[in-house]
Amino acid sequence: MFLLSIFLPLFSFLVCVTLNKKLKDKYVCLTSSVFLVFSSICAFISFLNLETNQDQAIVLSSWINSGSFSVDWSIQYNLLSSSMVLMVNFVSTLIHIYSVGYMAKDDRKVVFMGYLGLFTFFMLFLVSSSNLLQLFLGWEGVGLTSYLLIGFWYKKNQANVAAIKAFVVNRVGDFGLILALFATFIVFGTLNINEVLLLLESQNTTKVEFLGFQLHSITLIVVLIFIGCMGKSAQFGLHVWLPDAMEGPTPVSALIHAATMVTAGVFLLIILSPLIEESSQLSRSLILIIGTITCIFASSVAIFQNDIKRIIAYSTCSQLGYMFMAIGVSAYSVAYFHLLSHAFFKALLFLGAGSVIHSMSDEQDIKKMGGLYNKIPLTYVMMLIGSFSLMGLPFLSGYYSKDLIIEFIYLGQSDVKTYAYIISIISVLFTTIYSVRLIIYVFHRENKSDEKVFAHIHESPLIMILPLTILSIFAIFFGMLMHNYFAGENLFKLWGEFMFINNDINDEYTIGNVPVLVKKTPLIAIILGILFCFLIYFVFKNYSQAMKKKLRLIVNFFENKLYVDEIYNFIFVKSSFYLGKGFWKSIDTDLIDNLGPNGISRLIGSFGKVVSRLQSGYLYHYVLSVVVGLTLFLSIYIYIL
Template sequence: MQSILFIVFLPLLAAIVAGLTNKAAPSVFAKSITTGALFISCFLSWPIFLGFVSGTAEAGVVPVMTWVQSGTLTFDWALRIDTLTAVMLVVITTVSALVHLYSWGYMEEDPDQPRFFAYLSLFTFAMLMLVTADNLVQMFFGWEGVGLASYLLIGFWFKKPSANAAAIKAFVVNRVGDLGFMLGIFGTYLVFQTTSIPEILEAAPGMTGATIGFLGYRMHTMDILCILLFIGAMGKSAQLGLHTWLPDAMEGPTPVSALIHAATMVTAGVFMVCRLSPMFEAAPVALGFVTFIGAATCIFAATIGTTQWDIKRVIAYSTCSQLGYMFFAAGVGAYGAAMFHLFTHAFFKALLFLGAGSVIHAMHHEQDMRYYGDLRKHIPLTFWAMMAGTLAITGVGIYHLGAGFAGFWSKDAIIEVAFARGTTVATFAFWMGVFAALLTSFYSWRLMFLTFWGKPRWIESEHIQHTVHKTPEEAGEDTTGGYHPHESPLTMLVPLGVLSVGAVLAGQIFAPSFLDSAAFWSGSIFYNEPLIHAMHAVPGPVKYAALIVMVLGLVGAYWAYIKDTSIPGKFVEQFRYVHQFVYNKWYFDELYNLIFVKPAFWLGRQFWQRGDVGLIDRFGPNGIAAVVQRGALVAKKVQSGYLYSYALIMLLGLVAAITWVLF
């Protein structure tokens, strides 16, 4: 149990050492100490998780120190270990350790490697603090730490204006969600008079039906609290409405994308909802809201993923869509299925991001898939790794054989449980999940076909042209331009291999524990056993719905990008406005710019020009300075240097003094 202290604090210690030494020591020092610390944390995390799988581990709390004692508000810094924590520990430390190792090769030429590795380890520590929290304040501490570290990582290349803008956007959008999260924490303390998570969850069922005054109305207490808490999750997990930061976060280095978007930051919201699941079970309106937002995000992000050309943006919108699956699973009451998809998603999404980074590395930092093609012959190891990730995310598997890739077990379970739930909003989520599975298959295979099949289109890339110094005219029929893509170094390929194993086997091995074992969860989440039984009893067409649409998506992508490559152009021409709407991300950025950004800038200019400059500065420091300056000019004229002028002034002063005395 005490090993949890090493798991949590080793990344912090490594981040401090790497950050303070920075360039005073060789880069290999910072890389070694941070990577080593993460692998130690990873090796210590897996026995804890496997102990809960086998039933030999017990939940507990490890105290760290006394933190706050102020009146009735008391809470300590303590690390909670239960099944939910154990799942998150292996996800976070495994992906983070592999991302650290991968970064040895990917960031090899960067001059600021110590700073980068320090940020990575700091981010990991903040996430570990979040998932081991025993009270809401400690969870919020980790929550904000993750936000800070993500800002530093997204804007790591701070000399790029686009990276700075993306970092600020992520920070600001998350602050909007965090305001809701803070209000939810404040309200929870107001109602329960404690921030202790176990005490709150124990008392939550007794609050069913209770009301509270909010914004001048009487509303159900638990619905209000859970909706406010979920708004925080919407920001951190990029759900519809607060999702706009996630695609722009691709401006950070690719290892950052894998760390933030696969296993850590974006899953914080899902973890929080599952951790507080007894609260949400007492709030049916809030659960309906979670289900609807998750389902809407699922289909919204999937539509955008079908039109993007940047390989990292396709995977980013895929992340947004998969998070929608997790949330609507939690919304229908299947918290185990939500956490199972979080678990499997971490492996195949980290694999896809790191595989994309390997492709970008091979293609001299080109990210536009229109300039790829035929890469499977040149980078075969990367190709097979991304193939494993694609088979996992699209959910390839067959029920009657009891075999399938990771996404087959978790995503299909979510679709089935939504159907089994049977409510109106759950049925809506079911159909959105099936349609999103179709689009997921289409954009995933589209990415594979554009990248690894077809003729090389490299010469059209500006990045490649700068390398080979050949124009398309000079190259003639050679569409490669003489450029030879190269396989990534071993430090990048080893993480791909490890994650491929997870993408292939994680669902197969752990499905019984996550989905069918109340003993495995042992009270760490609300486990709805009747709903799980109903999930297994759904009709055959429901069980095979995801597989059928996966095949349809595969056939559609093959036909459009391999068989007849003129189809996408014809489709865009036929449905120009629909394509333009989806390609421009449903115009959310433009809408927010019109409603929020421009008015905010206008208001800021008014306060600056009229309030600050026109009023405060004019009559404040500038006004006083002007009075003193003009007074000095008048006084200067009195200093003429003539004796009779001074005698006259003295005489006038004497007359004034006598007059004052007499009258």
């Protein structure tokens, strides 16, 4: 059953490839979705049949046998992998069903459904891998299929640029992960995850030479793995691909930014959590600092964006920052809880945004929307639920998972935990502001769209509303029902075999050592954010517009994402083009070509011209040549004798 839950999405892709043009597109798309439904059912049954501490490696076949190096094709079946496979399958199934309606008028919808299935398979392959090399294949497969999905509308230049950007930026992070794999094999002699974790204590003191320095081997491996995770999970510095990935169809955004690709980095750090704990405090502090910067950066930039999908994309970036902050304070179970919780409400938000875009004739600018709450009431309710869960309003999923992260940051043992805690609260405030701003601009302001567009605004079909309804149920109840499984008395018993559990922090949380003020501060930040939006968009609307004009420089700074893309363009892109042009002009053209093919051809041409002068056509020239030649020949012959 567990193997079927992983490989059925691959069959979905093969169905789309083989039956395309042979059956009606509608039937192929529905068949593809049916495969995902069965995959989710298999994943659910596998999860129910799993024993609490079961950890089984299902070997499919031998892959590499070279000396002491051996790698098998194998699937890890345990609570961590099974729960992740279930979540990925479930969310992907809903996105497949939604896509049947969303892409109904697209000529290449069968190809799109095939790409979705292939993407899902690679993600499932990644999270269920028993060894790091097999995981890396899934990692690269996800990167490849994300390129195909982001650039699906290839006739749009922006889509092509965004796809290439995502592919190239992720290669930067992947280079770090490849180095980590090499270092892991050098230190441990294996890439099997369980074997690496068993050998931790024996290799804890080893050092390796890297770039001329003697470094603690495990710390080096953790930092290199983290660089790989920064790229895949869009952490600050390697985040620039994520907002541009919005150029793909909206279901792609939901799949990539909710349950799959961007969570791969977080998941990898969680399964390698014992390795992280054996590294120096420096590596954990680095993870915490980068996560904190990402959280505040993305949430502040989201406030000033006008593209509905970009706002939600930056919120994804910010929420991933929270997960990395949790990892930085050794709260891995809480990070995983937020990963699962975030998958449901973020998929709900993206698909809800797709429903809005669908009703608005593909318009994505929230400044050209407004007054839609009575035009598309079902979508409005779903967007409210998703936004409230993202903000962390009490009793919704986001409230339980995000507040747990903030409390664990407060209880953490890092030197920078105080700064991280303060920034996490500020980020809650910013999250509330951009979430409420989105709801106001899209649903409650006076409509700013074209009259023809406004006249055709309509609710999405049932096949699109149904996935939204199911996701909204999980966005409401998942956190409430599941939070006791990720923090509290039974935490080690449940998750201790599969990830590191910091008993000191968990015990402090269990006995109630978190002050009431710390618990209530996020809620205070939410209330302040809602109040701020009410004042600035309703009470002091004219004054806020005047202030915006006076603070134009600051507004432009955040609207342009702190000019990170422009800085990268100047430092890396333009310098690369300048360097390449210099090599082309100075070395390739002037040096190599002139000394090589061009120089030889000129030399031969000049020699030919000299020789051609001897062929004048006059008889006395030829006689003279014969006499001179004969004289030279006789002179040399006499000299030799």
